[in-house]
Amino acid sequence: MQVLLYIAAIVAAVAFLILCISLAMTLSSLKKTLKSVSETMDNLTNQLEGITSETTELLHKTNALAEDIQQKSEKLNTVVDAVKGMGDSVSNLNSSVHRITNSITVEAEKNSDKIAQAVQWSNVAFGIIGKVREMKEERSSGWTVYKSDPNQKRLPSPK
Secondary structure: OHHHHHHHHHHHHHHHHHHHHHHHHHHHHHHHHHHHHHHHHHHHHHHHHHHHHHHHHHHHHHHHHHHHHHHHHHHHHHHHHHHHHHHHHHHHHHHHHHHHHHHHHHHHHHOHHHHHHHHHHHHHHHHHHHHHHHHHHHHOOOOOOOOOOOOOOOOOOOO
16 A cells, blocks of 8 residues: 555656646746747837838828928918909909999980081081082192102103
């Protein structure tokens, strides 16, 4: 029986040894895995720092761009206001021209009889002037003086 006790103790010692060896191997493998995870985390940290700095720089540029757009928008608002003012001026000018045209039309309609009489009298006056000229031409001595045309070809002289 004591022999069995020694054999059981040896079996237990061997089992404990196997357990310790397998635990050591597992811990060694875990150590390699954790070291790899640690290196990956270090690389990831470095990359995140780079991304963070680029993001910060991009944010600064975006803020500067937004500020520039705001300034240009304010300047553009003054241009838009000026164009609106010019449009209002043109509209006022159009309405003034429309009023003047209507006024002239109304006055012309009021005075249409007078205008017609003036046209008739001017036609009569032109008719009288034409008759007077015809009478003067008939009273002339009969001699007609012709003016030479500089573009007309001349006949050769008899010499």
